[in-house]
Amino acid sequence: MGGALLYLLLTRLKNSLKSLIKSPGKLIYLIIMVALIVVTIIGGKSSAGGADHVYRDIREFNAIVIALYTAMFIIIAVGGFSKGGNIFSLSDVNFIFPAPISQQRVLFYGLFRQMGMSLMVGIFILYQYSWTHMTYGISYGRLLIVLLGYALAVFFGQITAMVIYSFTSGDERLKRMIQTAFYAVFAIFGLYLVWSVLTGPQTPLQNLVSAASGTVIRLLPVGGWLGSAFAAAGSTAGVLTGLGISFVYLVILVCLIVFSKRDYYEDVLKTAEISQSAITAQREGRMNEAIPANVKLGKTGLNGGFGADAFYYKHLLENRRSRKLLVSTTSLIWILVSIVLAFFMRNLGIASVFISTTYMQITAVALGRISRELSKPYIFLVPEPPFAKLIQNLRESFFPALAEAALIYVPVAFIMKLSPLDMVLCIVARMSFAMLFTSGLVLIERIWSGVSKTFAILLYFAVMLLISVPGIAAAILMTSFHLIVSENFTILVSLTAVNVPISLLVLYLCRNMLQYAQLNK
Numbered sequence: 282m283g284g285a286l287l288y289l290l291l292t293r294l295k296n297s298l299k300s301l302i303k304s305p306g307k308l309i310y311l312i313i314m315v316a317l318i319v320v321t322i323i324g325g326k327s328s329a330g331g332a333d334h335v336y337r338d339i340r341e342f343n344a345i346v347i348a349l350y351t352a353m354f355i356i357i358a359v360g361g362f363s364k365g366g367n368i369f370s371l372s373d374v375n376f377i378f379p380a381p382i383s384q385q386r387v388l389f390y391g392l393f394r395q396m397g398m399s400l401m402v403g404i405f406i407l408y409q410y411s412w413t414h415m416t417y418g419i420s421y422g423r424l425l426i427v428l429l430g431y432a433l434a435v436f437f438g439q440i441t442a443m444v445i446y447s448f449t450s451g452d453e454r455l456k457r458m459i460q461t462a463f464y465a466v467f468a469i470f471g472l473y474l475v476w477s478v479l480t481g482p483q484t485p486l487q488n489l490v491s492a493a494s495g496t497v498i499r500l501l502p503v504g505g506w507l508g509s510a511f512a513a514a515g516s517t518a519g520v521l522t523g524l525g526i527s528f529v530y531l532v533i534l535v536c537l538i539v540f541s542k543r544d545y546y547e548d549v550l551k552t553a554e555i556s557q558s559a560i561t562a563q564r565e566g567r568m569n570e571a572i573p574a575n576v577k578l579g580k581t582g583l584n585g586g587f588g589a590d591a592f593y594y595k596h597l598l599e600n601r602r603s604r605k606l607l608v609s610t611t612s613l614i615w616i617l618v619s620i621v622l623a624f625f626m627r628n629l630g631i632a633s634v635f636i637s638t639t640y641m642q643i644t645a646v647a648l649g650r651i652s653r654e655l656s657k658p659y660i661f662l663v664p665e666p667p668f669a670k671l672i673q674n675l676r677e678s679f680f681p682a683l684a685e686a687a688l689i690y691v692p693v694a695f696i697m698k699l700s701p702l703d704m705v706l707c708i709v710a711r712m713s714f715a716m717l718f719t720s721g722l723v724l725i726e727r728i729w730s731g732v733s734k735t736f737a738i739l740l741y742f743a744v745m746l747l748i749s750v751p752g753i754a755a756a757i758l759m760t761s762f763h764l765i766v767s768e769n770f771t772i773l774v775s776l777t778a779v780n781v782p783i784s785l786l787v788l789y790l791c792r793n794m795l796q797y798a799q800l801n802k
Contacts, residue, residue, distance in 0.1 A: 285380070286377075290390070290394065318407050336416065340490045340493070341486075341625055342416075342419060343494055345625065346511070347493055347509075350431065350503065350504040350507050351467075351504025353438060354435075354441070354502075354504055355438075357435060357438025357439055357442055358437075358438045358441040359463070362445060362446070362449065362460050392436075403428050406424060407424060407425075407428060412626070412637070426511050429511060430507045434507055437503045437527070437534075444538060445459060448537075466502060467501075467502075473497055474489065477492035477495075503530070505523075506526045507523060510522075510524045588665050588669070589663065589666070589673040590673055591663075592660070592663075592674050593676045596674070596677035599650060600650075608681050608685050609681070615685075618641065619637075619638045619689045620689065620692050620696070622638070623696050623697060624696055627696055630769075632769065634697070635707060635710070638689060638711070643718060650677060651671075651674035654674055655726065667795040671723070671792065671794055675719060675723075683708075683712060686708040690704055694707075703770070707773060709773070710777045710780075716785075717748055717752070717780045717783060720784040723787065723788060723791050723794065724790075724791060725741060749780075752775070752776045752779040755779045756771070758775075759772075
């Protein structure tokens, strides 16, 4: 029956290619992705310095790669304490698990398929060629190697989550013990980095880079092993050592699953059902069904609100129950990535950092809780003006966006030694882009609601780029006039002065969006 699994893998691949060819939306999306990669390669090569160009210490790039691998592994692996690793779909559970095929072969089938999916998750790395080539002299071939390491980090995270869930589900005491040990291991390495930065003989950055390239960090679980292997931080012996330890770790995980007395089929079943129910709920507009297992109740009641204002206070209550911080976990990750990026790009000026963080903001911004409200009839039944309901539903995203902007640019200001005025202008300009992207999402929901997922992604990036063009053009135009102000001031003020009116105009044009329910979604 091993040939059946191989046939299934090849058939999945063949059907995916057929679906790509027969779907114009997917094909256009693929062409645009490839075109953007080509533009990135051309832009990176054209912006590269000459023979006398001095690149930054390559060990800084290696440290970034190790941090990326470690962060992805931790984020995915900790899911094992709640929902397990998602390497099997519900169709696998329904059709492959009951088949007369050994559990070992089924497991390797899932691992091989998950590896391919992990490669697709890390495709964003290929778009980082321009600045990595300009700053560190990274070739595109080496960036592909970094992508492979990223895929392995995601892959190891999934397998680790599966093992953790398999051994701790149903035993809260064992779960707490393993969870404490898991965090303690990474905390020890984190304390070592802090100690190295504070006690090293060089500058803090040099101490951090030296510590990240040292033997201790190369022993960091998964992130250090893969980082030393795929970022080429050391000699050939170091690369082989990293790959060897990673392979041994994978063998140990597989043996724990295969040779333990625990039946991983039962553990995978619950995970697959949870994932499938969440996908189905989102596809059918029933987002309220995909709720977390544990909800923090706390104080009840809206404590304010009348008419359309009730939506705002309702969203505040839901945000308080769903997260502990003012910003979400995803936003916190983007904040940390932006700060680290600014740390290594501090010599390129605030304009380069602002462009990079805004590019990340396009992928990080979300419509907020109004997307859930649109899947229910209540928002349309409230007897209030449609524009008032729209504004009140968007209101809750203001303070998290402001907190996110402040958490990014206050540390960036210290890193890049910006003036207080430049720091405030960066925060205000980022808020203007938050308004702009939110209005763009409202525009997509108003005009193209119910389109296919692939076409929706394509529309999203197209609309965001289109509505950003006026602000960018105004910044370029005002900078060319050589006014008696700083370049940073001119760029940031021009962006803000154009983005805000465009955002308000788009929202006003979509003011009747909540007048009638679009029930054909």
